Amino acid sequence: MSQHEEELVVLLLRDIYGDIVATVVDTLLKYGRLTLQLISRYSKLPLATIQRVLVPLVQNRFVLYWVDENASSDNATYVASTRNMYNIVRSGMFVSFVLDRFPDTSGAPDIVKNLLLYGHIRASDYLAAQSASQAAVSKNAITLLLQRKLLTTLRRHEFNPQSDLYMRIFNRRLAAIPRSKAVSEAKREVQAHAEATEEFNVLKRVHDDINDGLVAAANGNGSSSKRGHSLTGSSPSKTVDESAVLALNHDKFAVLMRAQILVHLASQRIGKVTAAVYGQVLDCMEPKLFRCVDNTDKAITITSLEVLRSLNANIKLASAIAVRSSKKRSKSASSRVSKRQKRRHGTDDSAGESDDSMGSSNISDVESSHRDDDNEEGDEADSDDKCANNTRMEHLNFHLALLSCNQNLPFIKKVGNRGGGEWTIDFDTLTARVRELEYDKLITQKQGAIACRLLRIIRDNGRVDEKQLARIALLPPKDIRSQLTALHEIGCLDLQEVPRGTDRAPSRTYYLWYHKPKCAYALMTQAVLKTMVRCYARVIEERGRRPSIMTKLLREDVRLDEVNMLTPAEREEVRRVRGVEERFIAHMAKLDKLVLIFRDI
Template identity: 25%
Template sequence: MADVDTANVCTQIIHSHFGRFTSTVASTLLNRGRLSFPQLVRYSRLKPRTVRAAILVLVQHNILWHATSEDEGEVFEVNIDECLTRLRFGRYVWLAEQRFGMPGAGIVELLLDHGKLRPPDIMSHLAPQGSKDSTVYAQALHKLVTSCYLKPSTVLSHISPRDKRISYEAEEKAKIPGFPTAKELRQAREAAAGRLKREEDEAEKIGLKRKSQASSRPSKRVKVLDDNVVDNNIYFRVNYDKFNVHIRNKLIEAAARERFNDGAAQVLRAALKATESDQKTLAEIRSVSTTAANIAMNLEDDHGLKSGIVLNSRKPKDITLVKAYLSMLAFVDNPTPAGKAASFVSFTGSKIYVEFEIIATRLRRRVLEAVTRERHGDDGVRVLRLLLDSGKVDEKQVSKLAMIAPKDVRPLLSAMSAESLISIQEVPKSADRNPTRMFYLWYVDLSKACSVLLGNLYKTLYNINVRKQTETEEASVKAVLEKRERSDVSQDEGLLTRNERETLREWESRIEKLTVLEARVEEVVFILKDLDGIGPSLL
């Protein structure tokens, strides 16, 4: 069951994509948790046929999980992450166009519209048999599958991973004789997680099959040539993780440009490009190893690295410039914990790694500091950094170390605590836990702070979409939009009056600003939510 803000934004997304009845079914599941079909019909107050059709639509688009319960039979649950990811569909299509051209973007867009399809269905929609573009789309589909931008949709992908993990843990615990120890319970959880990961990896390998071709040359021994081809009997869906990797890499590149200059950002982009084929998910702590030579080979042709750094040589080689930038990105001149926490790459001999966990930690910490600065000024940021670096500190120490007057520290700490940016820990001096005989220590509860910020961001996304809908449903705007949809006006907008064109221009400007704002808020959600699975904390 989701919180109120998350449920509102998910319901709004489903309503805009699938309509009112489907959003009613989704809203019922979001607000009441997992339900069986009879319960869903009763709480949604819809006809069974309508509920069944809505469930089929949501399952087709991977938004609904279904599992079998011993008490209630088959139950349904909303996949919240899948629903929120629909806000990035436009960016996914754009990324596919950048890497695979219009054919690849068309395939990705079609799969996003239909949820999952088989290769023959994809080809029938985009390039019917016998058309000139059939070969182009077939090649683009093969590239998307082999590059893991598309993945097979199996029965396991429609079952909640939490249910499978609980079931596997119960099986592993049943193998333990007697009363299990803490170590044995931990090993059972690790074994269940490993089993779940192996099943997911094996399920994603069924998208390709081996094709055997006999040689046409007559010979006593027939020569067989094997090649991987896309299996036409498998349903494919878009692999969001692979596209999210590119979004993360863009954020990393922008962070390097902001911290240093364009030259450092280009070198880091080349390092990410050199290891791009091995980047599968956002859960990777660091990239695979690469070398300075590989990074130099992946630099852009028109790079201007010389203008961003000063060396003794007048005409330094590219490899020399790359090594200098890598040393700067790795903070080689600052071999302290602070230098390591600020680094982008690391060295192990001649091998170079991009540190995803360290960078993601820094990005999330920067978001937390930005929110604190906006609400509480520079003093609030100073207190936040102090607590992040020092841990639990009492009020007097905060005043002394942050160099803020005691009369100003107490209201500042109270205001930040009210917004869950910081938390308080009570340490009793005696067993009676008298409030007058206690130590009160301030610290940053990272999971709580990020959770509250995410709730506020979801509320902002909901308000943005409500504002969009309100702007569109305004009487004057709605009349102009309906007129523009007429066949004669759509072919010649000169049929609109001057006032109507002005109204349309102002509406498009407002919608564009709201769309840009929505993209920025969603980017912050990506940093706090999607990149949070890499590192355990912001420290």
């Protein structure tokens, strides 16, 4: 939790929910865990108002609550969750991902929009509020979203802070271990921590079950079951459990956004066709990936045959591969054609001429030869199809080899030969390299190419003094001193002093420059969040400069018919304000991508 992230979520909530909600959240962020009475005292709001405000905040899990098992419900404490509130920034991205994967008529985008608005819904309540035909479409859409893990079921413990939940499990495990003289108290705590950690991890992975939120469908489910089977690859005998409480799976959306970033990087580094192949590899792995971090230790593998079966036939794999000996291939192809013609008409040209001269004398022989030719053409067509499939598999393996050949940026790694080639992705190494590349790009934009060059040298060599750094970079020390100072000011580099004597004299001290990636990325994330705060504050300021037109736009009749209800001057003013908003919101989306890279994946 950081100051700039708190400022951003307070601005978002004030703009969406109003000043009272923002005041309550700001109070919780400022004072930490509070009871209902303390929130009322610090915010100077009535107790009844606080209770009404906490309802939507708890419903969206912007505020988590905790009730001690040995205390009454009046002693419930509340704590703000900045990470859940920050997901408001990615609301548009969530809807965009669903629109790319499901048609607008499927009802899936409307479901996601309702969940973004209400936080969570019960499936039966959502279906009961619609007509019979709409309910059937929505039920099918919810089933597909659950099968793709874009939706997840919500449990009661997910409204509680994880730290309190862990301590409850730990205390219960510790009480279950009997005290004895043979076992010290420290060993009891170590054993309790190990058992509590295992139980807590199981509790966090309760949504990893493929049938989470699904039940067996009744007979005659018909076309919707077949559709679910064709789109998701899951069993068509499953449908949504209407008693389940549904919420958006933010971990799965982070996986999708990470895949989008990796595909874009592959397109820049290798090419569009290879990036399309890599995107298909990630799509095949997607059902096995539940979150970006804290994933299972078991490596997820995919075979070339699985990728080939799901690859779009319109992707021309051979167009991006340079053929080494095209002349030989064309000669061999032409020789095969000429041999085929000779088999049909004779062994040579003279035989072909003699066959043509006597063709009218033996019609039955000609007809039988045509039948033999037809059978031969059918066999050749089958062999050509097999040859085309083998050739496409070879081209696919070429692209996969291109993705795996770069050791500095290993998009993929080969682990076996099963199914034409078995591949896996080391996401930890790959995302670490992606962070380095993105950080180098930012340093180049802010400080210049020489500063980025010095950073790479220090990253490769560890701790380096100024003289050694100047010798490696082939630059005079006076030129790099200002660059190192600038990098130190933004938190990119740190300085370690190693004295050669006990007096710690500056002239007898080594000054070693080094780079701490985790600390540098955290500081860069805070700078990005600060920029996002300023962008959204500018959007609110632009609206505040035109209070009359903004108030008029809130009217229902104006929303439905802006062309006739607004004057030409007002429409021009609205267009100008919305243009400014779109530019800043788009800039915030780009900044959020940096937050995702440096913090969430």
